[in-house]
Amino acid sequence: MKLLYFAWLKTKTGLSEEDVSPPENVATVGELLTWLEGRGPEFADALSDRDAIRVAVNQAFAKNSDPIGPNDEVALFPPVTGG
């Protein structure tokens, strides 16, 4: 699974993208966020305010209950501020 980080999520995690293989019981967006939070202090800090995080699966906005799989591209970012 490919993960992408944007804006302050990139700053806080120190990563713009990475490949991860979460355990099999990580099957939804919400479960992925919880798993990521446990990977270290920088992830716990970056993901501490869930309301401030938006997730896209394969370039489409996703909800916590949406499923994820090993071939998905999952992006984490704050609410958008373009225009």
Place this chain on the structure above:
Amino acid sequence: MIRVQEQDFDIGKELAALTGGNTAIGGLAVFVGLVRDIAGGSDIQAMTLEHYPAMTEKMLAEIEAEARERWPLEASLIIHRYGRLEPGDQIVLVAAASAHRDAAFEACQFLMDWLKTKAPFWKLEETDAGAQWVDARSSDDAAAARWVKQDPDAAE
């Protein structure tokens, strides 16, 4: 048409190309977003727009398609820049053309409101106090929400 680009755009040329040859167009509404020199009381020296290329193109295309479904548009255009911009620089151009002005005005406002809340761009402002990511504004959410279609059968 949608375009995501680093370089500046020439409004006159873009609009001429958009409407050229189509004499069914009676009204063209245009919005241009510029980099302001002040935000929250701090002077802005520059702003860097980051985006998520694959998703940006997809979302802008979806937003444009939605506008063309809702209003009888003869032409539409969204150009959004990314990269480092300075105060006074153009950030975004949105244009909607129709036979009559109401559709053009409404579609132009819709395109901007939805772009502000759905297109994956993020602004990093450079001020004397350092660089800061811009927070999303609840007023932008409210502006976008007024275009969400209500189910006519839903209880009020």
